[in-house]
Amino acid sequence: MDAFTTHTGTAAPLRRTNVDTDQIIPAEYLKRITRTGFEDGLFVSWRTNEPDFVLNRPEYADASILVAGPDFGTGSSREHAVWALMDGGFRVVISSRFADIFRNNSTKAGLLTVLLPQADVEALWTAIEADPTTEVTVDLQAKEVTHELGGDVVRMPFDIDDYTRWRLLEGLDDVGLTERHLADIEAYEATRKPWLPKALPALPA
Amino acid sequence: MPKTLAEKVYDAHVVRSAAGEPDLLFIDLHLVHEVTSPQAFDGLRAAGRTVRRPDLTMATEDHNVPTLDILKPIADPVSRAQVEALRRNAEEFGIRLAPMGDRDQGIVHVIGPQLGLTQPGMTIVCGDSHTSTHGAFGALAFGIGTSEVEHVLATQTLPQYRPKQMAVTVDGELPPGVSAKDVILAVIAQIGTGGGQGHVIEYRGSAIEKLSMEARMTICNMSIEAGAKAGLIAPDQTTFDFLRGRPHAPQGADWDAAVEYWQTLRTDEGAVFDREVRIDAASLTPFVTWGTNPGQGLPISASVPDPAQIADENDRRDAEGALAYMGLTPGTPLRDIEVDTVFLGSCTNGRIEDLRVAAELLRGKHIDPDTRMLVVPGSVGVKAQAEAEGLDRVFTEAGAEWRGAGCSMCLGMNPDQLKPGERSASTSNRNFQGRQGKGGRTHLVSPAVAAATALTGKLTAPADLEPAELTSTGV
Ligand code: SF4
Numbered sequence: 320m321d322a323f324t325t326h327t328g329t330a331a332p333l334r335r336t337n338v339d340t341d342q343i344i345p346a347e348y349l350k351r352i353t354r355t356g357f358e359d360g361l362f363v364s365w366r367t368n369e370p371d372f373v374l375n376r377p378e379y380a381d382a383s384i385l386v387a388g389p390d391f392g393t394g395s396s397r398e399h400a401v402w403a404l405m406d407g408g409f410r411v412v413i414s415s416r417f418a419d420i421f422r423n424n425s426t427k428a429g430l431l432t433v434l435l436p437q438a439d440v441e442a443l444w445t446a447i448e449a450d451p452t453t454e455v456t457v458d459l460q461a462k463e464v465t466h467e468l469g470g471d472v473v474r475m476p477f478d479i480d481d482y483t484r485w486r487l488l489e490g491l492d493d494v495g496l497t498e499r500h501l502a503d504i505e506a507y508e509a510t511r512k513p514w515l516p517k518a519l520p521a522l523p524a
Numbered sequence: 525m526p527k528t529l530a531e532k533v534y535d536a537h538v539v540r541s542a543a544g545e546p547d548l549l550f551i552d553l554h555l556v557h558e559v560t561s562p563q564a565f566d567g568l569r570a571a572g573r574t575v576r577r578p579d580l581t582m583a584t585e586d587h588n589v590p591t592l593d594i595l596k597p598i599a600d601p602v603s604r605a606q607v608e609a610l611r612r613n614a615e616e617f618g619i620r621l622a623p624m625g626d627r628d629q630g631i632v633h634v635i636g637p638q639l640g641l642t643q644p645g646m647t648i649v650c651g652d653s654h655t656s657t658h659g660a661f662g663a664l665a666f667g668i669g670t671s672e673v674e675h676v677l678a679t680q681t682l683p684q685y686r687p688k689q690m691a692v693t694v695d696g697e698l699p700p701g702v703s704a705k706d707v708i709l710a711v712i713a714q715i716g717t718g719g720g721q722g723h724v725i726e727y728r729g730s731a732i733e734k735l736s737m738e739a740r741m742t743i744c745n746m747s748i749e750a751g752a753k754a755g756l757i758a759p760d761q762t763t764f765d766f767l768r769g770r771p772h773a774p775q776g777a778d779w780d781a782a783v784e785y786w787q788t789l790r791t792d793e794g795a796v797f798d799r800e801v802r803i804d805a806a807s808l809t810p811f812v813t814w815g816t817n818p819g820q821g822l823p824i825s826a827s828v829p830d831p832a833q834i835a836d837e838n839d840r841r842d843a844e845g846a847l848a849y850m851g852l853t854p855g856t857p858l859r860d861i862e863v864d865t866v867f868l869g870s871c872t873n874g875r876i877e878d879l880r881v882a883a884e885l886l887r888g889k890h891i892d893p894d895t896r897m898l899v900v901p902g903s904v905g906v907k908a909q910a911e912a913e914g915l916d917r918v919f920t921e922a923g924a925e926w927r928g929a930g931c932s933m934c935l936g937m938n939p940d941q942l943k944p945g946e947r948s949a950s951t952s953n954r955n956f957q958g959r960q961g962k963g964g965r966t967h968l969v970s971p972a973v974a975a976a977t978a979l980t981g982k983l984t985a986p987a988d989l990e991p992a993e994l995t996s997t998g999v
Pocket of ligand 1: 632633
């Protein structure tokens with residue numbers, strides 16, 4: 320996964336709540352067995368059926384930061400939702416509440432999910448709707464989102480746990496980190512209860 | 525220190541714990557299906573890794589499988605390629621697979637319990653959000669993404685943060701015709717789709733204790749629709765009775781040792797929950813959803829809500845969008861909504877008890893001539909059991925379609941889909957836009973409401989049919 324330190328880009332306001340992963344990418348696109356190339360499925364139903372859907376508007380076509388309403392990424396565990404957002408050019412999603420699995424998936428794939436209070440989200444919406452060329456900077460080092468408004472810099476601090484932040488800053492792969500603890504895993508395995516089930520071999524019904 | 529059930533299971537699986545880092549948790553059972561695994565196996569191959577514990581891993585085909593002609597190759601080439609990729613991966617990495625046509629095939633969350641692989645006190649994961657279903661046995665079971673699937677395949681562990689604890693207590697007696705599905709829809713309507721976020725929910729109380737395992741699975745299944753990481757219920761005699769004699773359940777002296785341990789899996793007196801919700805079972809009625817997320821539900825006696833009455837701006841916009849998509853007018857009684865299709869199945873309500881409840885309502889009757897009803901057992905095992913009981917004939921004689929096992933119209937990755945504008949009453953778990961087919965409109969209901977609706981062609985509670993004959997089904 321690529322490291323994430325800081326990102327500056329324009330932002331698209333997605334004024335919707337409860338954006339579930341079926342909307343981010345519908346099931347028919349999940350039949351593919353690759354890990355990239357999902358941009359055609361990103362929000363496809365809204366892009367097709369709603370001419371003025373925010374991502375259809377030219378002023379937001381190049382946005383790399385998505386500012387969404389609460390409960391973003393609910394529903395299915397499909398990591399394809401994260402891949403589709405990244406394939407569609409997004410590096411950051413900002414919301415006041417994310418579904419757990421979506422947020423977890425994003426940290427594994429290198430998409431930064433930033434949790435801001437709803438009041439900050441509303442303020443960002445207002446700013447980027449008033450001027451879609453507003454440059455927004457998301458700084459993971461400093462843990463803050465900034466943009467300029469009338470000559471002043473507006474600072475919005477955010478929280479993220481130190482471990483996840485470190486992993487994202489370094490671009491580290493979890494499996495490699497866990498493999499350093501192989502001895503602990505083996506020690507644990509030796510203590511497991513002997514009657515715990517095994518899938519192999521298959522037993523007669 | 526007193527602990528909750530979820531904390532006990534969590535603590536028993538910590539491989540390594542260090543300040544400032546997530547805990548490393550051991551995973552007792554990893555379930556795999558064709559949709560969320562191909563990229564994970566590719567990742568293993570690219571890094572030259574193997575599957576650490578094939579003996580704790582079980583795969584099946586469910587999302588893409590057609591429910592007709594299941595012994596023929598899948599017609600859709602993309603679906604077929606995905607299923608074939610799973611078969612190649614299972615063979616290459618030495619994983620047990622229950623493919624189409626196998627007696628153990630079925631929806632991944634139906635076959636785990638059916639085989640006895642799902643047991644109390646275990647940690648269970650799957651690249652599927654409804655893994656919470658297995659919590660009905662007192663297991664800590666949760667859905668993961670594809671990167672995590674790869675991590676579990678490679679290491680049999682997952683880095684985890686300790687979840688917060690929530691108690692949902694349902695006390696009292698469920699009224700006749702009110703089932704587990706109605707309980708969980710009411711819980712979600714009350715706490716919202718984000719209400720359980722960051723929490724594990726323990727369902728407890730006298731109404732929960734009286735439920736069968738099937739009904740408990742229905743409740744835990746939809747924990748994710750309340751935003752929770754997992755849902756679970758303390759194991760008891762009902763749990764042990766369900767498990768005894770299943771292929772992978774412990775036997776002989778092992779069984780006794782297991783039960784002794786399982787009996788310790790209860791929340792201690794004085795354990796602290798971060799949040800508690802109480803529900804009076806007697807106040808519940810059959811619930812249906814009117815909108816496009818599972819929190820947008822109401823008792824069937826209610827009417828389509830008026831967004832103008834919703835104070836919060838975001839919620840109002842959400843409701844307006846939902847009603848436009850659903851083609852509904854505020855004030856319309858829910859009972860007047862006509863459906864085209866009834867879907868009985870899914871990992872929420874595709875088990876034998878669900879089929880029995882629906883069959884009882886349909887026995888000797890015929891469904892509405894303008895309504896199609898699809899009955900899709902959750903697994904080959906459920907299908908065989910239902911056929912042994914003659915339920916398939918009850919359904920077909922009533923005019924319903926009796927199909928092969930799989931996810932089917934729960935998400936329409938196979939040919940079972942709604943057409944644009946078609947409306948369903950569905951026993952599945954998600955009423956998201958387009959979930960059951962592009963432009964399809966979904967109302968989530970219990971199996972009993974599904975059957976009653978099939979008879980009239982309109983959203984109908986079983987009590988609307990024959991009040992005198994109904995008893996509490998517990999499903
Ligand atoms: S039945 Fe539906 S919810 Fe359950 S695993 Fe299949 S697609 Fe997912």
